[in-house]
Amino acid sequence: MSRRRQLYEGKAKVLYEGPEPGTLVQYFKDDATAFNNEKKGTITGKGVLNNRISEFIMIQLGEIGIATHFIRRLNMREQLVKQVEIIPVEVVIRNVVAGSMAKRLGMKEGTPLPRSVVEFYYKDDDLGDPMITEEHITTFGWAALQEVDDMITMSLRINDFLCGLFMGVGIRLVDFKLEYGRHYQGDEVRTILADEISPDSCRLWDSATNEKLDKDRFRRDMGGVEEAYQEVARRLGVWPEEDRSDAPAA
Ligand code: UDP
DSSP: OOOOOEEEEOSSEEEEEOSSTTEEEEEEOSEEEETTTTEEEEOTTHHHHHHHHHHHHHHHHHHTTOOBSEEEEOSSSEEEEEOOEEEEEEEEEEEEOOHHHHHHHTOOTTOEEEEEEEEEEEOOGGGTOOEEOHHHHHHTTSSOHHHHHHHHHHHHHHHHHHHHHHHTTTEEEEEEEEEEEEEEETTEEEEEEESOOSTTTEEEEETTTOOBOSTHHHHTTOSOHHHHHHHHHHHHTOOGGGOOTTSOOO
């Protein structure tokens, strides 16, 4: 098969031109980075698992009426997605104090928040993705007020849904990051969920033991990184070895 034209290479994914206009192929790599690229490594099999996990979550979100870029999974490491114009804002939703919130505010990691907190970061590697407010977003034209509204409403709904989904498999959704894009269709433009939802972009703790099942194991050199990603895939029922959907009927 002839290689598709590469449009963009990020830290964990590559985007290729899709087979039809308005589509892209999103390829999941095993590469991992942390601390704004200071720490680099590979997590063997991560791309395959994140492709499956993100597919599973995006399909479920689609079923509850959240518009996403996901079209279908193509193979082990690739999925077909809708082409969007990425809004240069990372939306972080937190249910429990961890990571940069614990550090910045001097709070103990693991403290439950009385209500979910939504934060915004400006997507700019050179600046180290600084935290911003809604006013920065609209003042500098990174997104319109309606788009900010859409991002907040959709993120809170996604959070509620995912908290329940993960709780059902014994996992606490501590925090996670979302990215949105503008999807143009004729004269219409719609805010839709883009990027991925996986243990790369979520903090996932075992509900019973608080064991970390996410990229913090890589960030903090805790070991058992591959196993943590595998455990999340297994609990969600998307571990490739258990997926018999491609196999001939017995
Ligand atoms: N996150 C992410 N990409 C980023 C920054 C954060 O996916 O560039 C996710 C991270 O995995 C965590 C949440 O967003 O689930 C909140 O991250 P935090 O602000 O605590 O920053 P970190 O500790 O990752 O530097």
